Amino acid sequence: MRADLSDLNAFLAVARARGFRDGARAIGASASGVSEAVRRLEAGLGVRLLHRTTRSVVPTEAGARLLERLGPALGEVEAALDVVNGFRDRPAGTLRLNVPVSAARLVLPAIVPPFLAAYPDIQLEVTAEDSFVDLLSAGCDAGIRYDERLEGDMIAVPIGPRVQRYALAAAPAYLNRHGRPEHPRELLGHSCLRGRFSSGTMMVWEFERGSELVRVEPRGPLLVGVGAATDLAVDAAVAGTGILYLFEDWLRPYLERGELEPILEPWWQAFSGPFLYYPGRRLVPAPLRAFIEFIRR
Structure with missing residues (x-):
């Protein structure tokens, strides 16, 4: 079947947030609209994707399999559409970073304010946690980690004190x-x-x-x-x-x-100091490209 991209995006947001309200907030939609999109997707696929209770929303086995493949795939779609960003006078869009708490406290404060001042059309979202995550599955464009925790297929750029x-x-x-x-x-x-x-x-x-x-x-x-x-x-x-x-x-x-x-x-x-890292197998979104150029300067 052909699934609507907006319905797939709604499912992805709800599954990641483990809730309709938080998922809707993440993509700037209403909870009722997101709930209807997920129901529509399930009806079209003929399989339940989410277990719903009054306290939680958890992917079914089928939903977990879809989530595993869907995150990277939609990331590639976003990156492909972002190519046109290069034709703008100033890059625009959202840049999502996953960083350790130490980097949020010690590295980013000296970088974020001047970066956002230089690129007013970019919105920066930072998640601080100390566990290593799959960037694409987590919906992030890049992360900050120390070299001993970098995966081999990642591109690394020095950031902060060396x-x-x-x-x-x-x-x-x-x-x-x-x-x-x-x-x-x-x-x-x-x-x-x-x-x-x-x-x-x-x-x-x-x-x-x-x-x-x-x-x-x-x-x-x-x-x-x-x-x-x-x-x-x-x-x-x-x-x-x-x-x-x-x-x-x-x-x-x-x-x-x-x-x-x-x-x-x-x-x-x-x-040795930390690195900004991102997957080398995908197109680099314009906001991330601007951030990389900024920290290199």
Whole structure:
């Protein structure tokens, strides 16, 4: 059968949002209109695509299979139509980025305002999460991640600082009570504020000085989700609860104000900065192309 593209787009929005109201909001339509589009699509296909309850909307097995193939396909249609954007005086449209919380906090603030000022016809949508996602299935044009998490078929463009460091710090009051570590292994005897990734993996604290590399799995009274709850750990460190291991740039304001004191700074490990990445197998939409050119400049 021939399915209307608007009906397919409505199904895609509802399936991703897990709800008719949120799906309708995502594409700027009414909930009733989106619901009718999905019913029309199901009737034409002769198969149920969504399980509907009063609390949730979940794709059926058939719906999940359609969603898996439909996201990339509609992305290609959008990219093909976007070719005409190149004939405009100024690129227009929506640019959707998926980034880690650290990039939303430390990298994008210096880039987003001047970019939007330079391209007033572009609307930027940013989703911040620390799990690695399939960009096309998630409806995103590009993402920001660190090089060890990039897939092989992606094109990567440097963005933000090219070298970053993990810093170790605690409140002066905590260090006055418990002492100042002189070697990373001494952290095993301290209260440490730890992080856990969304995958469930615990964050390992790594230190390096010369040719010596030390990995520590500390213990402590607080465990937070990396990214979303990191500010809670920072607040706890400032309050004197324990020692924190985090991006140096994230902690710099607290260090400069004296709310936190650097620990073992000669051991702080440096690592390469983040990359903007996008699929190399599709046409590059005009808003993304403008963003790439902007960060390269």
